[in-house]
Amino acid sequence: MIESLLPTRSARAIVGWSIVAAILVLLWVLVDNNYYLRLLISAGIAMIGVIPFGLLMGHMGYMAMGQGGFIGVGAYVVGCLTVQRFEIDIWAALPIAIMVVGALAYAFSFALFRLRGYHFSIGTLALGQLLYLAFDSWEWATGGPHGTSGIPRPAIGEFVFATNSRFLIIVSVFVFLAGFTSWWLARGHVGRALNAIRQDEDLAGARGLDVLRYKQLIFTFAAVWAGLAGGLYGSMQISIDPSSFTIWGSFQYVIYVIIGGAGTLLGPVIGVIFITVLDQLIADVGVWNQMILGALIVITVLFFRGGLWGGIRMLWALALKNRSADRSAVSTQAGAAE
Amino acid sequence: MSAFAQQLIYGTSYGMNLAVAAAGLALLFGVYRVINLAHGQLIMFGGYIAYVVTTGLGLHFFVGFAAAMVAMGVAGVILEISVFRILQRRPATDQLLASLGVYMMIGILALRIWGDFEARPINMPGEEGAILLGKDIRIDFARIVTIAITIAVFAVLYFVVYRTHLGRTMRATAQGPETATLMGIRKREVAALVFFIAGALGGAAGAMLGGLFNVRPDMGFQPLLMALIIIIFGGMGSLIGAIIAGLVLGILYNLTVFYVGSKLGDLVPFAVLLIILMVRPQGLFGLPGRRA
Amino acid sequence: MDPILEIRDLSKRFGGVEAVKAVSFDVPRGSLVGLIGPNGAGKTTFVNLVSKHESPDTGSVLLDKRPIHRLPSFKVARTGLARTYQKNRLFFEESVSENIRTAMIWGGAAKHQDLSYPGLKGKEEERTAELMEFFALTAQRDALPSGLSHLHRRRAEVAQALALAPKLLMLDEPFAGFSREEAFDLIDHLKVCQKGGLTMLLIDHNMEVMLEVCEYLFVMHHGALLASGTSAEVRANPEVINVYLGAET
Numbered sequence: 014m015i016e017s018l019l020p021t022r023s024a025r026a027i028v029g030w031s032i033v034a035a036i037l038v039l040l041w042v043l044v045d046n047n048y049y050l051r052l053l054i055s056a057g058i059a060m061i062g063v064i065p066f067g068l069l070m071g072h073m074g075y076m077a078m079g080q081g082g083f084i085g086v087g088a089y090v091v092g093c094l095t096v097q098r099f100e101i102d103i104w105a106a107l108p109i110a111i112m113v114v115g116a117l118a119y120a121f122s123f124a125l126f127r128l129r130g131y132h133f134s135i136g137t138l139a140l141g142q143l144l145y146l147a148f149d150s151w152e153w154a155t156g157g158p159h160g161t162s163g164i165p166r167p168a169i170g171e172f173v174f175a176t177n178s179r180f181l182i183i184v185s186v187f188v189f190l191a192g193f194t195s196w197w198l199a200r201g202h203v204g205r206a207l208n209a210i211r212q213d214e215d216l217a218g219a220r221g222l223d224v225l226r227y228k229q230l231i232f233t234f235a236a237v238w239a240g241l242a243g244g245l246y247g248s249m250q251i252s253i254d255p256s257s258f259t260i261w262g263s264f265q266y267v268i269y270v271i272i273g274g275a276g277t278l279l280g281p282v283i284g285v286i287f288i289t290v291l292d293q294l295i296a297d298v299g300v301w302n303q304m305i306l307g308a309l310i311v312i313t314v315l316f317f318r319g320g321l322w323g324g325i326r327m328l329w330a331l332a333l334k335n336r337s338a339d340r341s342a343v344s345t346q347a348g349a350a351e
Numbered sequence: 352m353s354a355f356a357q358q359l360i361y362g363t364s365y366g367m368n369l370a371v372a373a374a375g376l377a378l379l380f381g382v383y384r385v386i387n388l389a390h391g392q393l394i395m396f397g398g399y400i401a402y403v404v405t406t407g408l409g410l411h412f413f414v415g416f417a418a419a420m421v422a423m424g425v426a427g428v429i430l431e432i433s434v435f436r437i438l439q440r441r442p443a444t445d446q447l448l449a450s451l452g453v454y455m456m457i458g459i460l461a462l463r464i465w466g467d468f469e470a471r472p473i474n475m476p477g478e479e480g481a482i483l484l485g486k487d488i489r490i491d492f493a494r495i496v497t498i499a500i501t502i503a504v505f506a507v508l509y510f511v512v513y514r515t516h517l518g519r520t521m522r523a524t525a526q527g528p529e530t531a532t533l534m535g536i537r538k539r540e541v542a543a544l545v546f547f548i549a550g551a552l553g554g555a556a557g558a559m560l561g562g563l564f565n566v567r568p569d570m571g572f573q574p575l576l577m578a579l580i581i582i583i584f585g586g587m588g589s590l591i592g593a594i595i596a597g598l599v600l601g602i603l604y605n606l607t608v609f610y611v612g613s614k615l616g617d618l619v620p621f622a623v624l625l626i627i628l629m630v631r632p633q634g635l636f637g638l639p640g641r642r643a
Numbered sequence: 644m645d646p647i648l649e650i651r652d653l654s655k656r657f658g659g660v661e662a663v664k665a666v667s668f669d670v671p672r673g674s675l676v677g678l679i680g681p682n683g684a685g686k687t688t689f690v691n692l693v694s695k696h697e698s699p700d701t702g703s704v705l706l707d708k709r710p711i712h713r714l715p716s717f718k719v720a721r722t723g724l725a726r727t728y729q730k731n732r733l734f735f736e737e738s739v740s741e742n743i744r745t746a747m748i749w750g751g752a753a754k755h756q757d758l759s760y761p762g763l764k765g766k767e768e769e770r771t772a773e774l775m776e777f778f779a780l781t782a783q784r785d786a787l788p789s790g791l792s793h794l795h796r797r798r799a800e801v802a803q804a805l806a807l808a809p810k811l812l813m814l815d816e817p818f819a820g821f822s823r824e825e826a827f828d829l830i831d832h833l834k835v836c837q838k839g840g841l842t843m844l845l846i847d848h849n850m851e852v853m854l855e856v857c858e859y860l861f862v863m864h865h866g867a868l869l870a871s872g873t874s875a876e877v878r879a880n881p882e883v884i885n886v887y888l889g890a891e892t
Contacts, residue, residue, distance in 0.1 A: 076444040127632050130443040131386050135579045143621040150614040212734045218716040221749035307455030314449040315437050
């Protein structure tokens with residue numbers, strides 16, 4: 014059906030991305046409740062970090078458990094440059110933050126990618142915790158346990174993105190960019206390489222793929238976007254402290270991907286949406302919501318490895334199959350009638 | 352000099368507790384290539400069980416200690432049956448993820464039962480007493496007790512792994528499922544026993560850490576992180592590696608905290624980990640070339 | 644003799660075990676040579692060292708006079724040394740044709756003008772099609788590796804390795820699980836490639852087939868090179884007889 018309307022992949026992609034953009038604009042127009050706006054911003058910031066992270070964890074199969082550290086570095090570099098030690102404009106601070114995170118991730122990637130599987134996950138977990146300790150103790154740059162406050166919202170000329178409704182515009186643009194760059198990477202030869210690395214990286218190397226380079230590329234890519242998400246988070250919150258960048262933040266990224274569906278671009282997005290909605294629904298049960306979330310993770314991993322998006326696609330395929338079965342039944346009947 | 356000796360003793364006792372915690376992880380990894388993040392919460396829950404039995408019911412610490420071991424051993428078996436058995440032959444990330452889910456569930460369970468983040472003490476034998484060595488090296492009884500318990504635990508563990516039929520089958524399973532099947536091993540029972548021992552080690556670590564530093568709902572995280580670092584440091588799956596790495600890390604940690612400051616002390620394990628990963632990713636007692 | 648592969652003093656230790664001990668030999672250009680030895684002789688470790696899946700402790704490997712023992716595995720592959728695996732390995736989520744094409748993309752364009760085995764000339768699609776036709780895999784082009792028979796999987800793996808347009812192909816236990824007929828079916832294909840200039844190093848412990856097929860043989864035992872020679876020479880070598888009889892009884 015879709016295939017016949019839009020024959021080429023790029024045509025489908027253009028339509029898909031237009032729909033995403035339209036949804037974002039619609040949300041911005043329709044939602045004027047401040048509480049929901051804040052939720053949207055939070056979800057958007059999560060998506061900025063999670064969609065590229067999905068390439069690392071889902072496509073490439075390297076489950077990094079330290080993204081919270083990169084989020085924190087992004088936030089603190091912005092905080093340090095805009096208020097804590099300097100007074101640079103946030104538009105200049107964000108690119109610097111991205112570069113710092115990128116350089117840091119690239120430097121660590123040399124050590125981390127000597128590891129695979131469990132070792133890699135634990136290595137990144139330790140890196141995340143190391144960065145957390147740095148936020149807590151390097152008072153000159155971070156303000157230590159008290160954190161940094163007064164991080165500004167960005168502005169273009171006189172137009173300050175001060176209200177949540179305005180801030181959502183910026184976040185939406187970056188969600189779009191994060192999604193688009195990830196999609197662009199995943200569809201071409203990079204995507205082929207990532208899939209091969211997940212399936213059998215030794216074989217990929219033996220067939221001529223520079224495995225390490227692609228691993229470093231994707232790790233840095235995911236870290237850079239996590240850093241940007243962190244910078245925006247700081248700007249949204251205005252004040253930050255180390256408690257926002259614990260190991261829990263890293264786990265959350267992992268959870269978004271696994272619940273939504275690993276190995277797909279839409280999976281992480283669905284994961285963020287689902288958990289944001291779920292959080293609202295089960296907010297009443299207090300701390301039990303963690304328990305529900307934990308149970309959901311266990312059940313997903315045990316029985317629904319494809320996550321929500323995998324489930325949706327399975328149902329969709331089933332529906333199509335039934336439809337075509339109906340149709341062929343109809344045509345045989347028609348044939349019999351003739 | 353005496354301060355150094357004092358820190359050395361503290362470090363040894365802390366390191367031994369960590370080694371017990373890490374031994375549970377190392378055992379699971381060695382036999383089944385499983386990393387169980389929920390181990391951290393078994394440590395925490397073990398601490399609470401010991402707290403309930405000793406402080407709550409007023410029984411002797413050893414009773415609480417045994418109760419913690421048994422209860423967490425059973426919890427380990429339940430985990431094996433309900434989660435890890437289903438995840439055999441799945442990629443490493445699946446087991447990490449599932450155990451992360453379990454970690455969250457157990458954590459909240461403790462928080463709900465005991466209500467808050469208040470630190471609770473466990474009554475240890477000889478709470479106030481201490482041995483004085485020379486002029487000013489002081490070893491309190493509680494530390495001596497935990498050191499003695501640790502040595503006993505490792506002696507029993509060594510006996511089980513290297514001197515019993517169960518230990519032989521465990522080591523055969525570690526060689527590969529095929530060998531184990533050839534030896535006619537009844538896999539399920541062995542798995543249950545291994546998870547029982549691993550859980551019990553977690554419970555033991557929790558009871559001792561709780562005895563020395565009080566019990567809190569978030570007390571499992573730090574030992575878990577340390578234990579993960581220890582098993583990489585010692586060589587994944589190596590029990591002897593876990594013991595030595597645990598001691599080294601515990602002593603280094605205490606010395607750094609004492610001489611340089613607590614913030615840098617927290618950095619020590621990660622510095623050790625990064626150095627190990629750079630220099631010898633397979634750890635002290637791991638075989639090179641066999642990467643996980 | 645013009646050697647295409649020169650192995651000098653290659654060694655590797657695992658913990659206390661010396662898996663490969665100071666192995667040195669040459670492989671003549673265009674030949675079909677074999678490396679045999681009982682299970683556990685260190686053959687697979689040796690292949691892993693040459694293809695750089697593992698790094699040798701000492702020693703050097705020259706491919707066409709060019710040192711390759713310091714290169715990462717992907718560069719070894721691009722330099723012209725391809726290998727297959729004892730346990731059949733393909734990208735299990737990709738179809739047969741995709742598997743072949745993937746190696747072609749990463750290996751780069753075929754650059755060895757002096758070679759002429761199937762799948763060297765033309766564009767990617769033509770090369771892929773030619774390789775699949777040569778190995779009679781055209782009907783399976785869209786099948787996943789899990790849906791193939793053992794014979795077809797092995798052929799697909801060799802086709803994927805050839806898609807790199809190598810000068811030298813190392814086959815690790817290519818005949819494992821094969822009947823004699825199936826083994827010779829694969830050998831026939833390999834001989835066509837050999838006529839096209841491809842050098843091949845077969846590694847197997849199946850003495851019967853190896854002695855029949857290989858022009859020259861190297862025998863490994865306990866990580867070291869025990870003997871070498873033509874099949875008649877190896878067959879007559881008392882040490883080799885001793886090792887094989889000792890290992891199989």
